[in-house]
Amino acid sequence: MRALVFDQSLSFQPRHRDPVESDGDTLLRVRQAGVCATDLEITRGYMGYKGVLGHEFVADVVSSPNRDLIGQRVVGEINVVCGRCDLCLSGLSSHCRARSVLGILNHDGAFADFVRLPAANLHVVPKSVDDDQAVFVEPLAAAFQVLKQIKLDGRKWVTVLGDGRLGLLVAQVLRNAGCPVRVIGKHPDKLAMCEKWQIRSRPVDDITPRHDQDVVVDCTGSASGFELAMQVVRPRGTIVLKSTFATGKPMNLAPLVIDEINVVGSRCGPIREAIRALAEKQIDVASLITRRMKLEQGVEAMELAGRPGVLKVILTME
């Protein structure tokens, strides 16, 4: 099969080995997949991953032990879990000690013609959600996770740092939850998009951090974003950290102690809620697509996705 593979360097492989079927897995033919910041971080050494990249996808089920799934259009949970360890048994299966993660940790991803996942990871996509929307299910679920982790009732001042792919999803989710949310970013066109969605926005160069925000969600993907978050959040406020960055820049964490800040790491989220929100047209994802490219152009697509101001790049497998 064709695949976009990272092994020290990124390459398009026209004849990569097909996924090896293991017991109980479902075989999927990928329709299209989205490039995400995590994919870019992997090519900079994050997770030390080697293999097929890609974890935001929509696919058709080719074969499965769950016969009801065959022929269905699906999206998938990316954590492949054991179901037996202490964390799985205590309801924290996304933190399974023996997990692999699609395209991120010990499990070939979806920038390929075929991919495999356990049937339990799959969710059927309703007709009201098209392929372009469906590739946003995984990152949108990650945005919904913020609502699962922090109580927002009565919180007046919520700031999203970063106007990239994830920041713009998080901002829409928070707006829909009734928060008066503000986005701080670098790109005038993205900030204009926020205004279109009735979300307040400010260019980062225009703000004077005042330690006055109840909640700051850092979606910048950079260490400097976290430093800014520490200056923007109020004492005893909460920073939700959505960024995974591979750089090991030294950072002064004293402000967390002095201001008694809660820091909440936040990763994958509820897939069903994301599908429902897309089906009900609650979230504008169409505006977030910058370019659609063929799998063969994967190296170029990744390069494009890494450029400032570029939002979602979609790889199509047809």
Ligand SMILES: [Zn+2]
């Ligand atoms: Zn992602």
Ligand SMILES: [Zn+2]
């Ligand atoms: Zn487990």
